[in-house]
Structure formats: C-alpha cells, structure tokens
Amino acid sequence: MHIEVTRDVLTAIRAEAEQAHPQECCGILLWAGGRVARIITARNVHPAPETHFEIDPQALIDAHRDERAGGPAIAGYYHSHPNGRSGLSAQDRRNGAGDGKLWLVIAGDTVTIWEDGPDGFTSVSYQVIER
Ligand SMILES: [Zn+2]
Secondary structure, three states: OEEEEEHHHHHHHHHHHHHHOOOOOEEEEEEEOOEEEEEEEEOEOOOOOOOOOOEOHHHHHHHHHHHHOOOOOEEEEEEEOOOOOOOOOHHHHHOOOOOOOEEEEEEOOEEEEEEEEOOEEEEEEEEEEOO
16 A cells, blocks of 8 residues: 655654653544545543553544544544654554554654554555645
C-alpha cells in the first residue's frame, strides 16, 4: 500500500508529540481528497500514558458519527513513542483490530505508517506532499 500524507499533518503530529512528551500523544487521521490531510487530536486516556495510549472514546464516537453524516472518512490513528523506538511495539501489534485502518507512529523524527489488516500489520509506504 502507498499513500500520500500532507506535510501539515506531519508537522502537527510532530508538534503534538513534543508537547505531550514524556507522555504519548494520540489522535485520529482523516482522508481528504484521497490523502491523509487532516487530524483530530484526542486525549490519551490510558492510565499509564507514558508507555501506552488509548484514544479518548468520545473522540472516536464523534469521528465515526461525522463520517456517517457525510464528513471526512477515518483513515486511521496516530500515536507517539516518547522512548524513541520507531515502528510498532509488541503491544501495538497485539492491539490491532484487523480493520484495515492505518496506524501512524512517530518516534523522534521517524514516522512509520502501517496497515492494520486482517492478517496483521503491514508496512505502508508514503509520500509527503505539500498540499
Ligand atoms: Zn505504540
């Protein structure tokens, strides 16, 4: 799978990750014009936010409701790894739902994207576009 992500999205996620440090930030990725071009920031409601994330369920409910009402489609989710380890953790892999959504992980300057498919996560290549 290959996708396009806007530079604005990556800049926003990077800033949020830095602000949340040493906790993990998290949120929702949205499609716009066939690209990942918008995000919804969400609270990390996990009780151990320095090593885990759980997107505020209300943010997910709201995003799904908007999608059903004709709003932007949910592309997937993002979170940060304050420990700097790029890619998915073992815990992330266990948490996959197999629903085809994208998972974006930011660790320092490294951004990786994965597809949460029925047979597990697979790496997604991406191109950063200016708009
Ligand atoms: Zn993770």
